[in-house]
Amino acid sequence: MRRIKATDWVPADGLRLEQAAIDVITQAGHFLVVAGPGAGKTELLAQKAAFLLQTNQCQYPRRILAISFKRDASYNLKDRVRLRCGKELSLRFDSWTFDTFAKLLLDHFRNQLPHDLKVSKDYQVLLNEKTILDYYEGVDRDFRFQNQDTKLMSFHTHSAFPLHSNSKGDIARVNTWRQMLGSTPSKLTFKMIMRLAEYIIRSNEPVRSFLRQTYSHVFLDEFQDATSIQYEFFKSCFWGSDCQVTAVGDDKQRIMLWAGAKETVFEDYQKELQAILKTLKMNFRCAPRLVALLNYLTEHLLGKTDFAEPDSRKPLDEGECFLWNYSSEKAEMASLLKQVKYWIEIDGLKANEICILVKGSLQTYVGNLIAYFQKNGLAARDESLLQDLIGQELVQYFIHAFYVIYDERSGESKRICLSFLANTSTEMTDEHLLSLEKSFYKFTRKVRETYKPSKKSEIDLIVKELIEFAGRSRIKNAYPIYTNDTFLDLTITQFIQELKLTVVPGQGIVRAIQRFAGENTIPVMTVHKSKGLEYHTVIFVGLEDRAFWTYKNQASEDNCTFFVALSRAKQRVVFTFSQSRTDGYGNIRIQKVSAIKEIVDTLTQSGLVDVADM
Numbered sequence: 001m002r003r004i005k006a007t008d009w010v011p012a013d014g015l016r017l018e019q020a021a022i023d024v025i026t027q028a029g030h031f032l033v034v035a036g037p038g039a040g041k042t043e044l045l046a047q048k049a050a051f052l053l054q055t056n057q058c059q060y061p062r063r064i065l066a067i068s069f070k071r072d073a074s075y076n077l078k079d080r081v082r083l084r085c086g087k088e089l090s091l092r093f094d095s096w097t098f099d100t101f102a103k104l105l106l107d108h109f110r111n112q113l114p115h116d117l118k119v120s121k122d123y124q125v126l127l128n129e130k131t132i133l134d135y136y137e138g139v140d141r142d143f144r145f146q147n148q149d150t151k152l153m154s155f156h157t158h159s160a161f162p163l164h165s166n167s168k169g170d171i172a173r174v175n176t177w178r179q180m181l182g183s184t185p186s187k188l189t190f191k192m193i194m195r196l197a198e199y200i201i202r203s204n205e206p207v208r209s210f211l212r213q214t215y216s217h218v219f220l221d222e223f224q225d226a227t228s229i230q231y232e233f234f235k236s237c238f239w240g241s242d243c244q245v246t247a248v249g250d251d252k253q254r255i256m257l258w259a260g261a262k263e264t265v266f267e268d269y270q271k272e273l274q275a276i277l278k279t280l281k282m283n284f285r286c287a288p289r290l291v292a293l294l295n296y297l298t299e300h301l302l303g304k305t306d307f308a309e310p311d312s313r314k315p316l317d318e319g320e321c322f323l324w325n326y327s328s329e330k331a332e333m334a335s336l337l338k339q340v341k342y343w344i345e346i347d348g349l350k351a352n353e354i355c356i357l358v359k360g361s362l363q364t365y366v367g368n369l370i371a372y373f374q375k376n377g378l379a380a381r382d383e384s385l386l387q388d389l390i391g392q393e394l395v396q397y398f399i400h401a402f403y404v405i406y407d408e409r410s411g412e413s414k415r416i417c418l419s420f421l422a423n424t425s426t427e428m429t430d431e432h433l434l435s436l437e438k439s440f441y442k443f444t445r446k447v448r449e450t451y452k453p454s455k456k457s458e459i460d461l462i463v464k465e466l467i468e469f470a471g472r473s474r475i476k477n478a479y480p481i482y483t484n485d486t487f488l489d490l491t492i493t494q495f496i497q498e499l500k501l502t503v504v505p506g507q508g509i510v511r512a513i514q515r516f517a518g519e520n521t522i523p524v525m526t527v528h529k530s531k532g533l534e535y536h537t538v539i540f541v542g543l544e545d546r547a548f549w550t551y552k553n554q555a556s557e558d559n560c561t562f563f564v565a566l567s568r569a570k571q572r573v574v575f576t577f578s579q580s581r582t583d584g585y586g587n588i589r590i591q592k593v594s595a596i597k598e599i600v601d602t603l604t605q606s607g608l609v610d611v612a613d614m
């Protein structure tokens, strides 16, 4: 691979970048990039990776590590880097979530833990943190019920190892850890995994220096969301080494404080690493009218002055914002159905370019709406249920292999499958890639001729064939998140189960895969789940006091949540208010906007929002 001189390097795909972004990409040092929504923070990381690899500033064989918060974000970043600098160089770019990275370290270096913290090989990951509470109940019932659930869950992983036994609480905690580690297999939450991984790194110099030798550059996306545990873990891994760190984030999108995000993370990082602060001012995502509205909210709702500039290539009046008031939930459902159908059938918008967001409980605010849409021929679904599964590389391979086998048109799907398969092989010559392509073609033909995927039972067999073709142990070696067999098997089982649920007799497997992958389906999610994503149109259902029931106690965080919702829209955003709405217990409740008057007033006073009684 030919190296590019640093002075000759230009951004991939002809993207125009701000000077501050170019500085961060091309200069050495630690950086903190603070910029608003749509400023291209994630894109900047992809371009910086391309620069470091193409110019060999990340010197071979060292690697770049990128840490994100959500699995789909880490997958997207890896994909962007692959597009920007090609497959071969991108093999030295690792993109994980915080949880996955900690888990990889634990899986590799588990044996370095002291005897009293031994973890069994095939430990089970508890996805529901509340399970911890049952262990506390078994260990010390009084202590368990003297503490609120959230307080106890946070207490469990609050301290780094070694743990003390100075008080009743400390003793209960030590014993709960002991019980969970000593179970067959050991039971761990992701936070526990991170604490253990952090301890391995901090207490073991050879492991620490191996990690620091491996990576010369580290990226942190959505840095405003980092929790104290994550920050401490990250510090133990890389502080005091020659690794150069670039963190990107947005203080206006600080909406995870309730989940433990560290409020002072920007300041601490800047102080401790002497990181250089850079700010970006563009908003490439949103149409100019929406950027103007975001700027109005920045000033009048968030009390800040860091305004964004829209992309100068877009006409200034582009973009729409509506506030629609309804007399009832029923009227709201009927009107939204009509409107969305119009956008899809007449304007030609794809269903998955329209997103429905809620602030509160998804079931309460849009449970009926999803059912109503389905009944009237519009597919919509709670995206959060499948987001983590679909984002996985193995599941992407399954999805696209089904397309290649049963929907021969799909060239892009073939590329994705071959890229997944090529990663599992150490041989990278053109000759090998060609022979891989040939054998994949033969394999897909054989599967097509052998199985009838309309029979649900044959789906298991097709997936088994796909695994065998890629090679289970090769998948485990190439994709470290699957090192743990339990996780690999869980992924496979979940994929099969969920796909079977989408099969409709008489409609064929391609339609089922499309449904599973969310094509032709309107994604529905909470604002918190929508972070980092973007859609042509965003419909925010329930701009009402009850949805913002926390407003009294955390107005600034809720204002940011509102800001995040608006900033997901590229072209159009709709906010709805209904005078009555059914609550979680089935009672019809009158809705108001007195607690969140500030939000509604700011919207209406901006002069940029069309308000209408529908």
Ligand SMILES: Nc1ncnc2c1ncn2[C@@H]1O[C@H](COP(=O)(O)OP(=O)(O)OP(=O)(O)O)[C@@H](O)[C@H]1O
Binding pocket: 015, 016, 017, 018, 035, 036, 037, 038, 039, 040, 041, 042, 043, 044, 250, 284, 285, 531, 532, 533, 534, 567
């Ligand atoms: N330099 C650029 N020129 C044109 N488009 C860009 C540029 N940088 C990013 N984009 C586009 O703008 C959109 C937002 O980019 P990106 O997701 O990187 O922003 P972000 O700052 O991470 O946003 P957020 O914090 O809101 O998630 C994407 O569609 C991306 O492709």
